[in-house]
Amino acid sequence: MLDEKASKILICDDIAENRKLLASTIQRYTQYEIVITSEGHNVVEMAEQILPDVILLDIMMPGMDGFEVNKQLKENPATAHIPIIFITALGDTDSKVKAFENGGADYISKPFSPKEVIVRIKNQIRLSQLMNHLEETVKQRTQELESLNYALVLALENANYYNDTETGGHIHRVKYYSSILAKSMNLPDRDVEVISRYAPLHDIGKVGIPHTILKKEAKLTLEEFAKIKEHSYIGYKIIDLPGIPSAAKNIVYYHHEKWDGSGYPGGLKGESIPIEARIVALADVYDALRSERPYKKPYSEEESVKIIEDSSGTHFDPAIIQAFLDNRAKFNEIFNSLSQLEALSKE
Ligand SMILES: [Fe+2]
Structure with missing residues (x-):
């Protein structure tokens, strides 16, 4: 399991004031490591390098917008699993639906409550940990069953050999x-x-x-x-x-x-x-x-x-x-x- 100190949050927002507010909120309530960028196209490369536990992603940005960043992250097997929380001033239903349809993990509308942001980030980290644990358990059980199957086939093979x-x-x-x-x-x-x-x-x-x-x-x-x-x-x-x-x-x-x-x-x-x-x-x-x-x-x-x-x-x-x-x-x-x-x- 990840501990809180080891968790990394990548923040991407084109407005400096928003980046500062998100970072100070996270620093105030947690000990997460924070990495910040103002440009969407940086996120794709940075995410692959640092593998953050959660990405907080603005939707409306000049150049590459949040939906395009999300698409590229999901297309890359190395980053496809990283939960993305969209944080945006867009409050309309279509934007929310589009965010979830494109694999977004969560959606927070501005202005946000700092405590809500923290709770939602923690939820995503917890879900990721549970998913990793589940995948590891399934992998381990599958290996055990494979070994058992192999041993039983060998046992039959031996019976055949002696007979x-x-x-x-x-x-x-x-x-x-x-x-x-x-x-x-x-x-x-x-x-x-x-x-x-x-x-x-x-x-x-x-x-x-x-x-x-x-x-x-x-x-x-x-x-x-x-x-x-x-x-x-x-x-x-x-x-x-x-x-x-x-x-x-x-x-x-x-x-x-x-x-x-x-x-x-x-x-x-x-x-x-x-x-x-x-x-x-x-x-x-x-x-x-x-x-x-x-x-x-x-x-x-x-x-x-x-x-x-x-x-x-x-x-x-x-x-x-x-x-x-x-x-x-x-x-x-x-x-x-x-x-x-x-x-x-x-x-
Ligand atoms: Fe035969």
């Missing part, structure tokens, strides 16, 4: 590949963040698949494969909660859809598959191709790229394949560096 046959390395690499593709597809920052955060949960539904099937090394029967496919729906049911972004649910539910409509669970085609699911689908397959699994050797970078390129328009969205090819070197770097980290952590 799944996939490694933690795969889960993390899919996160980074997906983030690169989302950025390359020029998605808004918030969408990139959501995709990056929830991509690691794409296979969370495997917690609902029996281990005898999930960890089976021999070829799966048709019935067993049908059971595995249920992980999309199970995952969706796990995270289908208020507050979880729809993009997260789409990733979990649709990441096995294919561009030509031959995927599951919905057999969706083309752009009817949500873009976040199309992105994670490619990221997931790229990493699976490059990784060694009980039932397959790892493919080289060149072989993996070739397989993905050959799936353009069948398995994958051609636009996302292009984004992948544009970032091929980054994908390779992520695979190599995170795989090395994973190997080191097992030693």
Whole structure:
């Protein structure tokens, strides 16, 4: 909270007698620091430099009038928040309405009572302090909720890691590949963040698949494969909660859809598959191709790229394949560096 001594008041009036009267009134009743100018155009620059807590602004001045000064202050993000109290001889309703419509905080008609001026200044300072406190509290609570959300996603990610046959390395690499593709597809920052955060949960539904099937090394029967496919729906049911972004649910539910409509669970085609699911689908397959699994050797970078390129328009969205090819070197770097980290952590 600001204390009274720290508060600064900027006074702008073209008439010396008014400036003197306002300044002496404030000095008599408060310990506020006072800065004075007689010209409207000075206020814009001075306000940005000294950031006063309140501006007392005359309306009728030669050169730049009070309404124009107010407009310029409101257009500048650095000064837009400073409360402006218009002090003027204009007593007509239109001027008052115009002052408030333009974002003026208060309006005092001349001749004024000194005590009224002080009370109105104090009110504005108090309101600013409350607003700052409120904004700070909201910011802090939002950060706390973000941290909690992040921790819960990590907890789910860990549960997935301990249950799944996939490694933690795969889960993390899919996160980074997906983030690169989302950025390359020029998605808004918030969408990139959501995709990056929830991509690691794409296979969370495997917690609902029996281990005898999930960890089976021999070829799966048709019935067993049908059971595995249920992980999309199970995952969706796990995270289908208020507050979880729809993009997260789409990733979990649709990441096995294919561009030509031959995927599951919905057999969706083309752009009817949500873009976040199309992105994670490619990221997931790229990493699976490059990784060694009980039932397959790892493919080289060149072989993996070739397989993905050959799936353009069948398995994958051609636009996302292009984004992948544009970032091929980054994908390779992520695979190599995170795989090395994973190997080191097992030693
Ligand atoms: Fe999956």
